[in-house]
Each structure stands twice: as C-alpha cells, then as structure tokens.
Amino acid sequence: MRKLTLLERERIFACSLISPCFLFVAVFAFYPIIYSFYLSLHRIIIGLPGLGEKFIWFQNYYELFHDPVARHALGNTLIFVFSSTFCELVFGLIIALVINRHFRGRGLVRAAVLIPWAIPTVIASQMWRFIFNDKYGLVNFVLFGNNVGEYQAWLADPFFAFLAVVVADVWKTSSFAALLILAGMQTIPEELYEAAQIDGANAWRRFTGITLPLIRPALLIALLFRTMDAFRVFDLVYVMTQGGPADSTNVLQYYGYKKMFAEGLMGYGSTLSMLAFLITLIIAMFYLGIIGKGLIRAGVQNETMRGKPGR
Amino acid sequence: MKKICFFITTATVVFLSLLPFFWFVSTSLKTELEVTAIPPILIPAGSLAFYRSSIERYDLLHFLKNSLIVAGSTTFLTVSLALLAGYALARLRIRWRGLIMGGLLAVSMFPQISISGPVWKILQAWGWLNTYQGLILPYVTLTLPLGVWIIAAFFQELPADLEDAAKIDGCGHFQTLFRIILPLAVPGVFTAAILIFIYAWNEFFFALLIMTQKGYQTLPVGIALFQGQYTLPWGEIAAASTIATLPLVFLVALFQKRIVRGLSAGAVKG
Amino acid sequence: MAGLKIQNLVKSFGSKQVLEGISFEVADGEFCILVGPSGCGKSTALRLIAGLDRQDGGKIFIGDSEVSERTPRERDIAMVFQNYALYPQMSVYENMAFPLKMRRSPRWEIEAQVREAARFLEIEELLARKPKQLSGGQRQRVAIGRAIVRKPQLFLFDEPLSNLDAKLRNAMRIELAGLHRKLGSTMLYVTHDQTEAMTLGQKIILLNEGKIQQIGTPEDVYERPANLFVAGFIGSPQMNFLRGTIASEGGKHFFRSGNLSFEVQDKEKLRLYGGREVTMGIRPEALIPGGGPLKGQIEFVERLGAETIIYVKAGDMTLVMRVPADFPKKVGEEAAFSLQARGAHFFPAGNPNY
Secondary structure, eight states, X not given: OOOOOHHHHHHHHHHHHHHHHHHHHIIIIIHHHHHHHHHHTEEOBTTOGGGOOEEOTTHHHHHHHTOHHHHHHHHHHHHHHHHHHHHHHHHHHHHHHHHHSOOTTHHHHHHHHHHHHHSOHHHHHHHHXXXXXXXXXXXXXXXXXXXXXXXXXXXXXXXXXXXXXXXXXXXXXXXXXXXXXXXXXXXXXXXXXXXXXXXXXOHHHHIIIIIHHHTHHHHHHHHHHHHHHHHTOOHHIIIIIXXXXXXXXXXXXXXXXXXXXXXXXXXXXXXXXXXXXXXHHHHHHHHIIIIIHHHHHHHHHHHHHHHSOOO | OHHHHHHHHHHHHHXXXXXXXXXXXXHHTSXXXXXXXXXXXXXXXXXXXXXXXXXXXXXXXXXXXXXXXXXXXXXXXXXXXHHXXXXXXXXXXXXXXXXXXXXXXXXXXXXXXXXXHHHHHHHHHHTOTTSHHHHHHHHHHHHHHHHHHHHHHHHHHSOTHHHHHHHHTTOOHHHIIIIIIHXXXXXXXXXXXXXXXXXXXXXXXXXXXHOOSGGGOOHHHHHHTOOOSSSOOHHHHHHHHHHHHHHHXXXXXXXXXXXXXXXXXXXXXX | OOOEEEEEEEEEETTEEEEEEEEEEEOTTOEEEEEOSTTSSHHHHHHHHHTXXXXXXXXXXXXXXXXXXXXXXXXXXXXXXXXXXOOTTSOHHHHXXXXXXXXXXXXXHHHHXXXXXXXXXXXXXXXXXXXXXXXXXXXXXXXXXXXXXXXOSEEEEESTTTXXXXXXXXXXXXHHHHHHHHHOOEEEEEESOHHHHXXXXXXXXXXETTEEEEXXXXXXXXXXXXXXXXXXXXXXXXXXXXXXXXXXXXXXXXXXXXXXXXXXXXXXXXXXXXXXXXXXXXXXXXXXXXXXXXXXXEEEEEEOSSEEEEEEEETTEEEEEEEETTOOOOTXXXXXXXXXXGGEEEEESOOOOX
C-alpha cells in the first residue's frame, strides 16, 4: 500500500478526533428523532406493556389535528414566544447598553445581571411562584401593602398566570439576550461614534444611526436563540402553574410531557414531539433564510482563507 | 445629567436582577412563624432552622451530591470530547466542516420532548434509568454543541504557524496536539467547562424523566418536587434554593468576564 | 549542507492557480532570495519546499534525494517564520531544545547545542525567559536559534523581518548576512522587500503571478532587467517609464514620446525595436542635471540629506530623478537634463504595474 499523502493523513486524524462526538450525537440526538417519528405511528402505552405496540399509521396525527387542547397549547406557546422574546430583546438591549460602557464596578454589575441566567430555571420558577403567591407574595405586598383583603391569587387567574410565567421568563433570560447583543456591540469601532459626535449627532441619533443598524446581525442571532428556547419552555410551567389554570399556561412541550410520560401515551406523545420538531425546523429555516446568507458567506470566506496559507 | 440617568438605569437593572434572589434568601433565614406572616415581613430574624430542616427532613445534601456527580462527570466528558473535535474543526482541513458545525448547532436546538421518548426507551432497554450514566450520556450529547463551538472559536484565535513550526520540528499530528496545542487550550477549556457545568447543573427535563427514584434525583428535580404535608414548605424551598444556587453565584461572580467572553465568542462566530 | 532543486512546481488553491510551473536551483551554501509582490506565490513556494503543503505537480530535490513526497520532518529543513512561531508556554531554552528533543537527542547533547547556538546569537541571558517577555528582535533571534540548533541541510526564511521596525530591520539584515557567512549554509529567503533582496542575496529569483520573471545576481537584475516587471520592481525610487517609438534617422536612433525626443547612443539595445512601440525605462540616477535635451519644470523636491529626489514635469509626464544634495534649483524652476545610456532600458510596450 502506498504511503498516505499529507492531506489524507490529516483527514484520517481529523475523523478520529470527531468520531466520538459524532457517536454521541448520532445515538442520542439524530437516531431519536427518527425513532420518534416511528413511535408516532404506533399506539403505545407505557405501563400497559401487555397491549404491545400497535402500528396505526397516521391515526395519532388525525387525533392531534382534532385535539382542542393541543391547539390551545400551541397557541399559548406561540403567544408566549412572541411576548417574552420581544420583551427580552428590549430589556436585553437596555442591559447591553449599560454593560457596554466602562465604569468602575462593571464586573459586579455584570455578575449581578448574569445571576438570573445562571440559576436553575426550576429554582427561578419557585422564586417567582412565591413572589406571586396569594398570601405571602411580594407582588401583593408591593401593590396592596397591608391591605390584606385586596390580595389577589395571581396564579389562579388564567390571564395573570400566563403573565406571571412571561415575567419570570423575561427576568431569567434577558441577560442572555443582553450578552449576545453585547457581543455585536463590541465589534463596532469607537471611531464611528467619535466621528458622529464631531458631525453633531446627539446620543439618540448615534444610537439609531450607528448602533442599531450595526448590531442587526447580533439581534437576529439573539432572536433566533431566544425564539428556540422560548418555544421549548417547560420548567417554568411545570413548577409555577402546571399548565393551569384551565390550560391557560399549557404549552406544547408541557402538554407533550404530560401525554408521553404522565399519562404514558408514548405514541400520541411522540406525535406531539414531532409537531414540536417540525415547527422548530420551520423557524430555523426561516431564520437561516434571513441570516443564513451572511453566515454562509462568512463561513466560505473562512474556508478559502484557511485553505490559502501565507500571503 | 446623563450620568444620573445612567446610574439610575444601572441601579434599577441590578436591583431587579437580584430582587427575587434576595427575597428568597431572606425568606430562608426566617423562622417558621415569619414565613407564614401575612402581610410578608421584609427583614428576617436570621434563623437557620429552615436550612437544618431542608437538610434533615428533605435530604438536600443527597440531591447536592447527585448534582455534583452528574454535572461534574458531564463537564469532564464533554470537555474532553469537545477539545478533540474543536481542534479538528478549527484547524484541520475537513471537507464538511460547515455541515458538521451546523449539525451540532441543530442538535442544540432540538426540543427536548422530540428526543425524550426514544432516549427514555433506549435507556430503559439498557437498564440505565435511574443510574448516573443514564443521565450523563444525554447530558454530554446536549452540551457537546456548546463545548465544541466555544473551544473551536478559541482555537481559531491561536496563531496558525505554531503548528507549522511543530511539524518542521518533527511533530506528528498527535504530538502537535498534545505537546503544543493542549497546553495553550487551557483558558478556552476552562470557559467551556464553566458553561457546561452550569448547563448540566440546571437541566431539568431529562433529570425529571430519567431519575424517578428519589435516591438519584438531582437538585432541580428535588427542589421542584418539594412537598409539605399540607402546604408547600416555602421556608425549606427557599433554603434549599439558596444552597443550590450559591455555588453558581460564586462561579458567576468569579468568572463573569470569562463567561461573557465565552458566550459572545459563540455568538460572534456563529 | 546540500543544494536545492525545484522542477516545475505547480500549485492551485481551489480555482486559483498560484504557481504555474516554476523551476530553479540553489547551490550548496548559497543565499538565495525569492522576491515578489504580495500574492505572487513566493510564500506558497516556500511552504511546498518545507513540506507544509503538497504540490499539485513538480519535484523537489534537497541534496541528492527527491523529497517531494516526504513530511517536513524527513526533509531535514529548518524554517524561520514571519511571526516567529515560538511556543508560548515554553522558555527560550525549551523552544530551542524542542526540535532536538523530538529527534530524541541525549540530554547532554541538547544542552551543548542549545548553549552553543545561544552564544552564537548572543541570547544566553534570555534562556530562562518566556517568549512574551522578549522584544521583537529578541524573539526573532530565538526563532533563528531554534532553526540552527539542528544544523539542517536547508534554511527557509519566510519574511522574517517584516514585523520589525525599520531600524531593527536594518540591523537584523546585517546580522543575517553575517550568519550566513559564518554558517555557510544553504538558505532560501522569501521577502516582498526589494531592498532586502538586493542587500542580502547572492542570487535573486523574481516571482510574479506564479511565474519566474528573472534569476540573477543583484547586479544582474538591476543593470539588466529581463522585463518590465523586474525593471519596475527592483530599484527605489522606481524606474521612470515612458511610452514612445524608436525612429531611425540618418544612422542615429531617436526615442520619441510626445514632445520629448532624444538620441539614444547604444545601438545594441535598439536593434529589435526599430519603428515599434516601446516602453523606455530610465533609472532615476541616469538623468544628469546640467545641460541637456530634456527640459522640464520642477514640481516637487525631497531633500533627504545625503541626496535629493526631484520630480520634474517634462511634456505631459513626470520624471523622478536623483540629484546631489546641493542641487540648487527650487520648485517651479526650469531644469535641463541629459540621459546616461547605461541607465536606459527598452522593453516591448506594456504596463509595468503589478
């Protein structure tokens, strides 16, 4: 066998480095998606293994199509995604603007802002559940003081329960959005602002004329990540409201969990999970269409630059 | 004038960010009576009773131990794999580099529910439900994209001619990786490790799913399921939450610069 | 020590062909410079010779053996990089010892070699320091030290002085020349700076757009440039270029360009160009002030202290000239010049720009 060329040896080396990763991802991510689809075509009930796994074609999908709760959950999820993502971007932008400046104690401010992001979502959920509590909650205290009679059971009201979940999510993840936007801001050269100042632009004009346009890619990426995450909301609902009251906070992933594991309907649950996957795919492709071209161009540039070493 | 505006905004942001946390900490330091006071008392008496009871009655340290084992192992495994893959993707000439990076990114966006059923079935078939490895393996899969992206971005910053010099000095591929590159990778690896640890520590969905026996449950599951006899034991929940989040608060306070840089690196390159 | 021979080296990156079949030889012990503008392919050629990239076609010989298929390690070469490429986590000593360590030399031998090289380069006091504690010039010396410890057959230099400031660059140039004299090794040096090429090289190879333009000594390429590119690349300030025609009248040859017309003495140069369009190149120092057929108005004067460069508008073109420092005329004044035949070159009409 002839001796391998430099390039071939490098390729084999690279493959050996990547294969462990590939193995994990193939077994625990890609295969499950295909398997999920397979499961969605069966009727399976965990806990009643005697019933076996009956192949029922697309009956689950038919059922899903006519399931009002599923439709409601989907609607809730979408409203949640829109409202929380919007708020998070706005707050994230504000936070990013604050952190972007250099001032003493900036590190402490950054740490303080990162804490909501760093703590487990279920713990944040418990915190907010307590804050919205009808008897001991901070919200009631702040709004009504000692006037105990006015205290509301926020989480028992469909509208306010939903609002509470949104508030908790915005609190938790605005800082993450802020970081992504901050990354974009830090690529803007200082000279642009200085030139604008000399040209007579005030702070607002500098913001709308320089900052906003130039952080557009970072904003889009923040939007992409936040949309994906908001779509998957689960922890908050599980702890704060358990989908209620009256299914007002029932979201897609929570409903899927209930069906698949709480009720053991793995076939139908898989159908829901396929729906979730499909929508995620659509959102991703939509975003890729917008930012993708820029990313691909940057990626290709990267490739050709690395392929041609030296000057 | 502008400075005052800025100061107020900053103060508000910090206050709002920390308020729920402080409220919980204050609650955890109250006495049994104070917790159930209506209207709520703002300043606690300073009692550690809830901490004691959450440890004794609710087995908090047990959950802590489980979380440490799972998050620690995940971090170690993921970082090791991400190091190799990150180097390969950043430095070596691979034909489908864009595809692989994109594929990893895609995996990080999968809704948990979409893969949970099969993952559960696979683990059940292997008898790995309610075992440490049963949770660690999916965690590694979920954190690999994050790790690879951060480490790859970091490697791309290293000067390219170091590897050329090593090749001329006589190193083969593996030698170059272990003697030259790895010692330089420490900062990037460290950042990735912090972020992966936080992710694994906080994860709830799969922990809830796979660890149904109390003996193996991690902190998030434990705290989510805290049940009192008749009412929710808010004091204990608050105390347990404080203990659960304290290590994270320290991590963030110490390494906020790294964390910001690590997360931004992924964003800017991506 | 061994010579280097390249035969028909070809290399493309994607759809771009960077090297179009170049061939040259470097004799044993020779200091050869590969020079050309950015993107001409010189660094690519160096990397192919080093074995860091693989050629698409052609052969490479070091000494008597063909090394075209060998890894860098097997080629027994050393390379000094533009950005030094020192291992940041190792001390200077460890950096210089590394190649010997990879060859599994015994500890005592490594120590002896490293110390000898350090003494040679006068960096002995730096052995314990890390690269980030060193200045640019010191780092460069360590990089050279790492290269010489192994006593390789061939030294490769990839624009090693580009990152240094002007003063340091001059000093290092002299040191490199001294290094070559003392070691007597075969060296291939890549640069885009024609001054470095002229001062350091025993043999210069000019490269442009992947093709060799000329091979020769510094004197060769300066006095007898093979084409417009070489004429325009070598020499600072750049040669003056005028387009015109050659006319023969009564046994004499005249070069005509616009309003300018002057007799050219050297018939040998003009034999091929009778009646054709040519580009005439005039070295700045070939224009002598005083009386003469060339007249023009001084547009700009650069007094450099030891000499003066003036820009004269003659007809509709601007000529650059080198004049003595005490040149009396000022901006706006008229001046007359004559042409020295030695500094005049003729090429087929074309564009010297690259």
